[in-house]
Amino acid sequence: RLEDVVAFRVPGDCLIKLHVATWHAGPHFVHDECLFVNLENLDTNRRDFHAVPLPVECRYRL
Template sequence: MSQSILRQQHGHRQTCSLHAEWITPEKFQSYGQLITPAEDGQTFNQEDAQLDLTKGTPRFYIMRLHHRGRIFHKITRHNLCTQCLGSLAGKDWFMVVAPPSAASQPDITKMAAFRIPGDCFIKLEVGTWHAGPYFGHEVVDFYNLELSDTNVVDHFTHDFLKSHNLEFEIV
């Protein structure tokens, strides 16, 4: 993995620790874009979210998530659209990503964990593997831009607990 990993045994299950780095545009570019505030009146450019929502009806909504912690064993990708996520109320959060691929599971060695401040959002490239959002707050509202049927027809998930007896913890 691109970040340090510590392995611990829990019975037969292994837990790998992923060290979360603060997100930057450069560190995140293999997975998507980091979008930060820009002055009003600027014309569209490469720093704006480069969206692909052409294969369906876009859906923009506020997703309320309750305490998620930082442990996971499933990772997902969407092949038909980009996806944008950002927290409301300035709350920081975490996302684990792996580069886009058509494989049935991501390349574990290329997984990365990011800490994302509450004053920006991320755009995931089509096919980017992602786990999250995760956070330590009790409740966080996220805005989410994807297609109206993304979670029905474009939701490919890999379960590391089933395939590798493995879970991850974001540290």
């Protein structure tokens, strides 16, 4: 449900781990330079990819 979608900021000195099956998008950086590490399964983009159209346009402003 669209009303269940939330966002949060992660400080640059923190690391987060998402639970299995956590839907996520991003990250969306605002700095000129960032160090970002993303660990995924070898076949993540072939095996675990789902796209869902939202009923309304969503915008965000940084």
